[in-house]
Amino acid sequence: MYRRARLIYNPTAGREMFVRQLPRILERLERAGLETSCHATREPGQATIAARQASERGFDVVIAAGGDGTVHEVVTGISQGPHRPILGVLPCGTTNDFARGMGLPRDLLRACDVIGDGFVRTVDAGRVGDRLFVNVAAVGDVTAVTYEAPSRLKTLVGPLAYYLKGLEKIGSLSRSFPVRIEADGRQWEEDILLMMVANTRSVGGFEQLAPKADLNDGKLDVIVVRKTGIADLIPLVRIARKGGHIYDPSVVYFQARYLYVESDEPLRWNLDGELGGILPGICEALPGHLRVFCPRPAVKDRTEPDETVLV
Known part of the structure; x- marks a missing residue:
């Protein structure tokens, strides 16, 4: 039939x-x-x-x-x-x-x-507010690369478009911002460069960025990059290709079913490479x-x- x-x-x-x-x-x-x-x-x-x-x-x-x-x-x-x-x-x-x-x-x-x-x-x-994501929700200046890279450029040169756009923004990648995070009852404050809430292991072409992620475990994998300089950030990107970044002291990696994130700055969510609203926000897993x-x-x-x- x-x-x-x-x-x-x-x-x-x-x-x-x-x-x-x-x-x-x-x-x-x-x-x-x-x-x-x-x-x-x-x-x-x-x-x-x-x-x-x-x-x-x-x-x-x-x-x-x-x-x-x-x-x-x-x-x-x-x-x-x-x-x-x-x-x-x-x-x-x-x-x-x-x-x-x-x-x-x-x-x-x-x-x-x-x-x-x-x-x-x-x-x-995953869900942030009333909007869904299937791969990743992220906060930080570097996330703007995904929606600022022109679609025609991506058609012509593929993933290189993201790297070219990233070079334009290299000066802002080390700008940190304060966040307050609550995750499954745990709370803390920190200055960070980037936060990603992943549903799959592969994010941004890095196949082991969230190496413990499982698409049907009912949890989200959270990667927080603490405030650091570009000199430390570049080698971190290199080891991230094989998943070794989660053991670096500048990275916090954990799993959660629910997060609440807020900041004193008007930061934007990036949901699967698309604009997804302004902090504060609740991010939660939607099992099955x-x-x-x-x-x-x-x-x-x-x-x-x-x-x-x-x-």
């Missing part, structure tokens, strides 16, 4: 590679039993509207094709009504952190096969909020009763 799927895609993602492969992608999905229609986004916010409309129209599956920003918008859209379709992801963005966290292949046709196989995991999301197509695990690795959706 065919199941109805809505494919929402960013035509500029992945250096416009997705559009070139779209006919083959649709053929692959149809062959797997998914009756698929498409919606191309043209500006920020359209993926959320399209995903909400797909949910209201009773689509069984909504597929986000793009980067983490597209996934963020689609998840926001499918979460706004009583019917929540299963989420599929075709990763073709700049860093694809959520897709990495789910173990999805970067090859788009292989990612279609993951959806067609029908294995579904229940995974957590989403059902997502993912690669089928080896039998020896199965520890929970995930579902297989027949298409």
